[in-house]
Amino acid sequence: MRKPFVCGNWKMNTDRRGAAALAQGAARAAEQARGVEVGVCPPACYVEAVVAAARGTPLAVGGQNMHFEASGAFTGEVAGPMLKELGCRYAILGHSERRHVFGETDEFISRKVHAAFKFGLLPILCVGEKLQERQAGRTEAVVHRHVTSGLAGLTGDQARQVVIAYEPVWAIGTGLTATPQQAQDVHAFIRGCLESLYDAALAGDVRIQYGGSVKPDNTFDLMRQADIDGLLVGGASLKAEGFSAIVAESARAKEV
Numbered sequence: 007m008r009k010p011f012v013c014g015n016w017k018m019n020t021d022r023r024g025a026a027a028l029a030q031g032a033a034r035a036a037e038q039a040r041g042v043e044v045g046v047c048p049p050a051c052y053v054e055a056v057v058a059a060a061r062g063t064p065l066a067v068g069g070q071n072m073h074f075e076a077s078g079a080f081t082g083e084v085a086g087p088m089l090k091e092l093g094c095r096y097a098i099l100g101h102s103e104r105r106h107v108f109g110e111t112d113e114f115i116s117r118k119v120h121a122a123f124k125f126g127l128l129p130i131l132c133v134g135e136k137l138q139e140r141q142a143g144r145t146e147a148v149v150h151r152h153v154t155s156g157l158a159g160l161t162g163d164q165a166r167q168v169v170i171a172y173e174p175v176w177a178i179g180t181g182l183t184a185t186p187q188q189a190q191d192v193h194a195f196i197r198g199c200l201e202s203l204y205d206a207a208l209a210g211d212v213r214i215q216y217g218g219s220v221k222p223d224n225t226f227d228l229m230r231q232a233d234i235d236g237l238l239v240g241g242a243s244l245k246a247e248g249f250s251a252i253v254a255e256s257a258r259a260k261e262v
């Protein structure tokens with residue numbers, strides 16, 4: 007059984023005090039959520055404060071990005087061992103903002119995925135099409151490329167532990183959520199990709215999150231879908247109450 011996983015991506019937001027307060031709220035939500043894993047990905051500079059606030063609770067912490075080298079002359083970058091040392095379990099890799107604002111390529115992201123495993127972190131691999139790609143009927147081709155290149159060279163044991171986040175670029179920060187059916191269709195397609203790359207058992211084990219304008223009031227219908235195993239939440243994860251409601255709604259959707 008796939009344990010649902012709801013994770014907040016705070017992006018370049020919060021301050022030190024706000025991060026600790028948000029983390030405390032998320033930690034409470036994690037303690038109350040029945041059968042749902044809860045995580046937050048703060049800016050790198052607040053990871054330590056968030057890990058401290060999460061200590062002794064089930065709240066998982068992740069980085070929003072990392073470089074594939076362990077150390078070196080890479081001004082402004084954060085390395086996997088640094089995130090690991092601070093207490094991170096996850097690293098978001100290949101987020102659309104990294105792909106499209108910072109020009110990260112499939113090959114670059116693949117190296118990061120391998121580095122995450124090397125340094126003891128689990129990748130949250132983001133995939134998803136842009137609006138023009140959807141309109142041109144290329145959603146599946148783009149998602150297939152992101153999934154195939156993102157997992158290239160991983161053993162089955164590693165691939166099973168990757169969390170895939172389907173985030174249609176047109177739904178991120180726009181208020182335009184994919185409909186539950188649109189998301190389910192792509193999630194099922196991703197599971198099919200996993201089956202052809204590996205096998206049906208592995209495909210059935212991989213958790214696939216949806217991300218893009220998730221809010222408390224659309225959570226239940228999204229999480230009711232058979233292949234939606236969790237959520238990657240941007241803006242709505244910056245309010246403790248809203249994020250807790252998303253966690254609670256996710257638990258309710260999966261237990262009914």
Ligand code: 13P
Pocket residue numbers: 015101173177178179180181217218219220238239240241242
């Ligand atoms: P929003 O929830 O703000 O649309 O952001 C989604 C996202 O990019 C999460 O990684």
